[in-house]
Amino acid sequence: MDEITQAFRNVERTLATAGAGWAHVVHVNSYHVGGLPPEVNDVMVRLYRHYMPNHAPIWTQVGVAALGLPTMRIEIRVTAIVP
Structure with missing residues (x-):
């Protein structure tokens, strides 16, 4: 599950580079190799709520081959709108 945590940190770093933050995120796509077993979904939900406690962007989770x-098992893509 460390890979999921790192993916969220990577997105946060990328957002900051663009002058944005999690508050600017309006859509999240997450891609999961091997599908979405409960333990993966639990970590995703916990981190989603941690990084975006005050809003709930559209979130699409997709299992991929x-x-x-x-070596990658997760990829997170976000769309952010910066005023």
Whole structure:
């Protein structure tokens, strides 16, 4: 589950680089190799609520066969609107 936590941190760093934060996020897509077993979903929900406690962007979770690298098990993509 450390990979999920790191993915959220990576998104946070990328948002900051663009002058944005989690409060600007309006849509989240998460892609999961191997589907969405309960323990993965539980971690995702906990981190989603941690990083976005005051709003709930649209969230789509998708189980996939593979991602960009063979070692990757999760990818998170967000859309943020910066005023």
